[in-house]
Amino acid sequence: MKVGVFDSGIGGLTVVKSLLEHRLFEEIIYFGDTARVPYGIKDKTTIIRYAIEAVEFFKNFELDMIIVACNTVSAHALDEMRDVSSCPVIGVVEAGILATANALKSKDANILILGTKATINSKAYEIGLRAEGFNNLQAKATGLFVPMVEEEIYEGEVLEATFRHYFKEILLPDAIILGCTHFPLISKSLQDHFSKKSILIHSGDAIVEYLEREFDFSKKYDEPKLEFFASESPESLRNIAKKWLLI
């Protein structure tokens, strides 16, 4: 199977990493819209417009599937992408909701949803989790984590001050949804802040779990073909990919 992975920037590489670890695809085409990143501060109409352009880009390849690694796009533009795509389009939000439901024993569990402003405003995770019977929900837009991760701040006092700023009214959660591809990179610091008592839900692992349940992935690929495209600085994206994915 040949898959296209779409993200607003470099964050979706954390999803590619999970796909590679599980050896699901023969070929992975990554597209990051680095010239217009970040999407998380933008409007629904703009996000939809950019997402449709990504589907058009992927029409250059004969794909079996498009995975939307970006939570912001998954929360706002999945239906519109499906309308113009000739192959299935799968988003990390739906996968994250199901992974959360599977990870928690009790419907009373307290779930903290983190994401960009656009993702949180969409209420996509909340609607999906309520449909699964979870009603003890907290949601918090934590947009500053994105530029902090981009500046390679993964721990330390800036992050800790930001945790206190964002989480001062947040109750200790049973599970935390890392609703942005950048957030797995600060998962250790987040765990420390919440005294390591919360389960973390990672979009990359969630999508693998979702794919393995919905499709036949019995065949494994040890050396998948990888191609990386970006709307700006593709060479910079390729360098980061080499570092993060150890390829």
Next chain:
Amino acid sequence: MKVGVFDSGIGGLTVVKSLLEHRLFEEIIYFGDTARVPYGIKDKTTIIRYAIEAVEFFKNFELDMIIVACNTVSAHALDEMRDVSSCPVIGVVEAGILATANALKSKDANILILGTKATINSKAYEIGLRAEGFNNLQAKATGLFVPMVEEEIYEGEVLEATFRHYFKEILLPDAIILGCTHFPLISKSLQDHFSKKSILIHSGDAIVEYLEREFDFSKKYDEPKLEFFASESPESLRNIAKKWLLI
């Protein structure tokens, strides 16, 4: 005179505020590229492409002048904008350099240049200040201030931790160039961090000083016509303009 003010987003409103306070223009047309903000993390080629598109947009109006309120664009794309514009294009970087030179008595003064990654990487301020005889320069990319201001963080522990992170090797400066339109909004906290001993250079005031020296602005306009345009959410930009500019 009819002026177009261009910025990557809402930050350029701090420059409009200075223009209004000095009643320089009969008509101000503002354009913020809110659909693709921020520019400060992007590449020179992308910044130039977007800046040329802004000139094209302003061709819808018969302007006497374009002011580039965005430091990132001023640092990278001014020549390219001038090539395609039929009216003068003036940038905040040149104005800021001259304002700094005027504000400092000694050429030995230590100047700290703050800006986005793209502005600092361009070395535009450094080159200009050296040409004016200043060689005691420190430059620091402080990109996180932009999303912090956008989240209305103007003071407090997140900002203070970020100051310590960015400024741990910075010597007490005689002057600080606020090389991004967002930075005037945290000028009080910056002053406090540096024990109120540094002169702050503000792009809006610098451009007024520059204009008044280079052009004839003897006529004053008490009720200029204002129009605000944005590539995304113009109504949101107009609301912020009302709040910031008290119009």
